Amino acid sequence: MKNIVEIKDLTKKYFNKKALDNITLNIEEGKVVGILGPNGSGKTTLIKILTGLLRQTSGEAFIDEQKVGVYTKSIVSYLPDRNFLYKWMTIEDAFNLFKDFYSDFDENKFEEILNFMELEKSVKIETLSKGMHEKLNLTLVLSRNAKLYILDEPIAGVDPVARDQILDAIINNYNDKSSMLITTHLVRDMENMLEDVVFLKDGNIVLTGNAESLREEKGKQIDDIYKEVFSQ
């Protein structure tokens, strides 16, 4: 199978602190892969390098066989872990912004997911709750027909109902032609959706593999393995 992401000896230093320490990782096309680790483990740094928002100190990162750059940005749909829309906008404005900005934006898909998320287009963004905000952000990101979706903490801090809607939307919009990279520390909620998992600790990959094989091998769910790895 082809790799959608190839990372070779990737290091990122902030002054003396290594946020990523010589990471090598391949992600196969068509998979849903979870990057698991507590806050400060390097998840967001890794994602920011893949999305071109940060430059690595050394090493290489390829997406669809290309170095991170203009082309890779056009095929990656990225959900940041913070809000990226202006408060004065309505949902309609956000929709127009995305439609203008991304040639792979699918209007029908947007309408469908927005409807599923029970959001109204006329609503102002500043009036949205945290859960609604997250639902809108995800709607925008999933409405692109991208090759790779990178979702940074898609369910952090949302209520259980919104969380279920978000998980459903991710499953409904997953297809084997695209790949997903999802970071989370809420392992219990997400683990059944993940095919492969990567455990990131202090900028190092400490464990990686197929989720089902790890369950079989360790006789534990991923959440329990996570607790074991990170409580040490």
Place this chain on the structure above:
Amino acid sequence: MEFNNNLPIYIQIMNLIKSKMVLGEFNGGDKLPSVREFSKELKVNPNTIQRGYQELEREGLVFTQRGMGTFVTQDVDAIKNLKKKMADELIDGFFKEIKKLGIEIDEIKKIISERIEEDKE
């Protein structure tokens, strides 16, 4: 459905379907939910569901018809054997656990007979 024991998810999905077969919720010839439907319902990666279906097929409990879906076997004996096997597994587990309590076989017999009488009432 909660996946909380120590088995891989595809095995838990197989067990779920097996118990539905044994209980007659799924009868011979019934169509199983599509991989996609089931994936949405259980919030599980579709490839995991697919693997569960493949393993069930390998065990001869379901069969796939191209473009139509996955169906429960019409082999009545296969379902009967499955029921027997699942019962055996439960009993194996029971014996393993109760022996850990240091209870002798005669005592186990007594406990079970008493329990059966209680249930009859």
